[in-house]
Amino acid sequence: MITTGHYIVLSAALLLIGTLGVLIRRNIVVLLMSIELILNAVNINLVAFSQHLQNLEGQIFAIFVVTVAVAEAAVGLGILIALFRNKETVQADEVNLLKW
Amino acid sequence: MVALIPLLPLLGAAIMLLIGRYLPRAVVNLLCCATIAGAFALSLAIPQGEFVFATWLPGIGADWAFLIDELSILMIRLVTGIGLLIHVYSIGYMEHDSGYYRYFGYLNLFVFFMLLLVMANNYALAFAGWEGVGLASYLLIGFYFDRKSAGDAANKAFLMNRVGDTGYLLAMFTILAATGTLNYAKSAAEVTPTWAVAAAVLLFFAATGKSAQLPLFTWLPDAMEGPTPVSALIHAATMVTAGIYMIARSQAIFSAAPKVLGIVAAIGAVTALMAATIAMVQADIKRVLAYSTVSQLGLMFLALGLGAYWTAVFHLFTHAFFKALLFLSAGAVIHSLDGEQDMRKMGGLRKNFPFAFATTVIGTMAIAGIPGLAGFMSKDQILWIAYQRAPILWAFGVTTSLLTAFYMWRMVEMTFLGEPHHAEPHSLPLTMRAPLVILAIGSIFAGWVPLGTPPAHGGSMEYGLMAIATLAALTGIYLAHRDVMLLSPFYFIFRRRWWVDEVLFGLFARGFGQGGGGMLAAIDGGVVDGAVEGAGWLTKAISRVSILWDSWIVDGAVRFTGTAIRLASYPARLIQTGSLQNYALAILAGAAAFLGWALTR
Numbered sequence: 001m002i003t004t005g006h007y008i009v010l011s012a013a014l015l016l017i018g019t020l021g022v023l024i025r026r027n028i029v030v031l032l033m034s035i036e037l038i039l040n041a042v043n044i045n046l047v048a049f050s051q052h053l054q055n056l057e058g059q060i061f062a063i064f065v066v067t068v069a070v071a072e073a074a075v076g077l078g079i080l081i082a083l084f085r086n087k088e089t090v091q092a093d094e095v096n097l098l099k100w
Numbered sequence: 101m102v103a104l105i106p107l108l109p110l111l112g113a114a115i116m117l118l119i120g121r122y123l124p125r126a127v128v129n130l131l132c133c134a135t136i137a138g139a140f141a142l143s144l145a146i147p148q149g150e151f152v153f154a155t156w157l158p159g160i161g162a163d164w165a166f167l168i169d170e171l172s173i174l175m176i177r178l179v180t181g182i183g184l185l186i187h188v189y190s191i192g193y194m195e196h197d198s199g200y201y202r203y204f205g206y207l208n209l210f211v212f213f214m215l216l217l218v219m220a221n222n223y224a225l226a227f228a229g230w231e232g233v234g235l236a237s238y239l240l241i242g243f244y245f246d247r248k249s250a251g252d253a254a255n256k257a258f259l260m261n262r263v264g265d266t267g268y269l270l271a272m273f274t275i276l277a278a279t280g281t282l283n284y285a286k287s288a289a290e291v292t293p294t295w296a297v298a299a300a301v302l303l304f305f306a307a308t309g310k311s312a313q314l315p316l317f318t319w320l321p322d323a324m325e326g327p328t329p330v331s332a333l334i335h336a337a338t339m340v341t342a343g344i345y346m347i348a349r350s351q352a353i354f355s356a357a358p359k360v361l362g363i364v365a366a367i368g369a370v371t372a373l374m375a376a377t378i379a380m381v382q383a384d385i386k387r388v389l390a391y392s393t394v395s396q397l398g399l400m401f402l403a404l405g406l407g408a409y410w411t412a413v414f415h416l417f418t419h420a421f422f423k424a425l426l427f428l429s430a431g432a433v434i435h436s437l438d439g440e441q442d443m444r445k446m447g448g449l450r451k452n453f454p455f456a457f458a459t460t461v462i463g464t465m466a467i468a469g470i471p472g473l474a475g476f477m478s479k480d481q482i483l484w485i486a487y488q489r490a491p492i493l494w495a496f497g498v499t500t501s502l503l504t505a506f507y508m509w510r511m512v513e514m515t516f517l518g519e520p521h522h523a524e525p526h527s528l529p530l531t532m533r534a535p536l537v538i539l540a541i542g543s544i545f546a547g548w549v550p551l552g553t554p555p556a557h558g559g560s561m562e563y564g565l566m567a568i569a570t571l572a573a574l575t576g577i578y579l580a581h582r583d584v585m586l587l588s589p590f591y592f593i594f595r596r597r598w599w600v601d602e603v604l605f606g607l608f609a610r611g612f613g614q615g616g617g618g619m620l621a622a623i624d625g626g627v628v629d630g631a632v633e634g635a636g637w638l639t640k641a642i643s644r645v646s647i648l649w650d651s652w653i654v655d656g657a658v659r660f661t662g663t664a665i666r667l668a669s670y671p672a673r674l675i676q677t678g679s680l681q682n683y684a685l686a687i688l689a690g691a692a693a694f695l696g697w698a699l700t701r
Contacts, residue, residue: 022684031680092680099678 007048014041028083028090032076039069102151102166105142105176106215108135109208116205125200129191132204136187136211140180146173150221150285157224160276161283167221171413174551175218175345178417179338182424183211185535186333189428192532193329193435203243203327210236214338218345223272223282226346230268230310233339234261240334241326253322260319264309271302275353288352296356303350304364307343313401314371317394318601324386328431331386336393336427337420344400344416348409355407365405369496372398374598376503377587380510381594384441385430388511392467393423395500402497403482406489411481414551418474421542422466428536429460433515436526443511448520455528457516459536464512466543468505469573471566477547483569484562494565498572505576513580 014037021034043062050058084090112135120128152165166172187207194200213232220226234257242254272282278295279287307313312320323335334340347354347364354361372395379391396419403412433449433456434441450457466473469480479501487494585591596602 019688023681023688026681095680096678099676 004048004052007044011041011044011048014038014044026091026093028080028092031092032073032080035076036069036073039065101142102146102168102219103153105139105146105180106212106219108139108142109211109215111135112208113205113212116201116208120201120205123201128201128204132208133184133187133191135208136180136184139211139215140177140184143173143176143180146176148173152221160224161222161281161286162224163222163283164225165221166219167284168219171345171348172218174413174417176215178420179211179214179218182337182420182539183207183214183333185538186329186337186424186428189332189431189532189535190327190329192529193327193431195529197327199243203240206236206239206243207330207333210240210334210339214342217342221284223268223275223284223287226349227265227268227272230306230342230346231265233334233342234258234265234310237261237323237334237339240330241323243326243330247325250325253319253325257319257323260316261309264306264316267302267305267309271299271306274299274302284349288350291352291356293356296353297360300350300354300357300360301363303346303353304360304367307347307401308367309343310346311340311343311397311401312394313343313398314367314374315600315604317371317375318597318604320394321387321390324384324390328386328427328434331390332424332427332431335390336423340393340397341400341416341420344397344404344412347401347404348413351407351409354404361405361407363405365402365490365493368398368401368403368405369493369500370398371395372402372500373496373503374398376500376507377590377594378597379507380503380587381591382507383444385433385443385446385511385515386427386441388443388507389423389426389430392426392504392508395504396423396467399479399482399497399500402486402493406482406485406493408482408485410551411478411485415478415482417549417551418466418478418543418546421474421539421546422463425459425536425539425543426463426467428532428539429456429463432456432459432528432532432536435532436528443514446515447518448516450516451520453516455533455536459540460512460516462540462543464508468508468577469501469569471570472544472547474543474546476570480566480569484565487565498569501569502572502576505573506580509577509580513583 018034018037018041021037022031025031025034043065046058046062046065050056050062080090083095087095089095112132115123115131116128123131146168148168148170150165150167152163154164156162156164168176187204190203190207194203197203210233213229213236215229217226217229217233220229238254238258241257242250244250274295275287276282278292278299279290281287281290309316320335320340324331326335354364375391375394375398379388379395382388382391396415400412400415400419403409403415433446433453436453436456437446440446462473466475469476479497483494483497483501486497587594593599
């Protein structure tokens, strides 16, 4: 029997993996993938609690999050391509012009 | 009802110029002729007297007011009557022109202003009409505005009239300063020789512009660029006679200045002769008639200068008929030859065009002074008076008569007689034939209309002079018929039009223009530039001080503030690494701290 607690653990694990990915990995494509992991961790949480509380709002909200995530990925990848055209790199630490 | 006479043409003009383009041709024709016909019909029943409608400039007699007396009634009937004939004629003449509504609108506008000019009871309102006819004349000379020559001619006419108008304005100021009123009757009652001389000279100068006398006559021949009916109405029968009317109207002032009258007579005589000689060598049929108009106007001024105001007006009256007839006949010829105006390319039209031949010959006989016709009656009066006062002026007049007969018959010979150069001309519509017939009748009989008081008759002496004048006219016709080159050694002078244009250009355009330009340059360089440069130097000196203040005190304060903030902010700026993941870590740390704080609270 898979309880709500299992889902929360899974969600926490995904959130942790995603966060570490954002902080550690240098490749921006991987960064974007990690951000997707974080978002989906939240989605799992929402759906799990929706099930737990017998309330549909959580699931509806998850759909919204998916939609926004799609838009965010499109914008993010667009920026990435523009960046690559200008700087010939997808390494996050090589893009550090915006400072003092 | 009196006010309706000028208002009808104004209404016609307003309709034409505002919505004329949307009206069908038949409506335009009917409406414009109807307004003039209405004005003419009203003028037949016009009462005499002074009619004040409204005050314009209070206290100086410049009102919206009409003075209807014998002289203005004659002018009103002349303007509306001839105007009506020419409107009717224009229906046929303009039938192929797409700008007909504009044309009729301007023509109505002209009639309105001309009526204003001859009906006004004061100099100011008459001046409004005076300027208005100049405007209408300008618009109509430049009617074919796609031709550069038409635009130039319109400008020339307008500018030369402006020169004359300066005289009118100054005359108005003189009269106003001397008598305190611009009303004709009131100012005439207070006339004194001292100011009358100045006013008369200035008024006469105005008249030389409007009525095309020396030295300002050169615009009139150029004005022939307009449509031919316009030349007939404005530049022969009515507008150019405004100067005659105005002097006849101001006769009290002129009579008080006999020396000025002498100048008027002399200028008139010289202009009459000079224009006649120029007319002898013209090749353009309309230009012959234009110089002939200048010459006939000269005769009118000659009569005015002799103090015979009604005789001048009488000649004005008869001249309106035969000159309009001649112009409209010429227009018929031009119209039927598709716009050809060069007489050298015409000839032999008598066979194909007996109608225009007949009207032209009647007009020619009338202007040449064949006894019994209109021109003879009025010219004879002028010559008779001239002989009594100053025989030299009579000699000028008779010589002019001879030359007039000569160049007019030369025109007839070149146009209608000789070998035909052209194929069958088009036939004329009824609208063009009818006015010609009426004007031809007028040219024959207008001389018998009793006007004013004719000079006392002088028995056998007068008949002798008549015989001499008639003989001169017949001689002129005979010489033209025999193809004699009268005065041919002087043709080079006549061809260059006595260099009047050149002298005017040299004197005013070049002399005043460039000489004045030199003087203006000196004033400009010395006074104006000096002042400007002085002001510039002062400004520069003041600005030096201002610069010091600005760069040390104002800028110093600003720079100090900037530098201080920059130094103080240095530690804070070190946080900005530009690295994405540093920021992400900071966000995480912040989120964790917030979470820790929120959970432990």
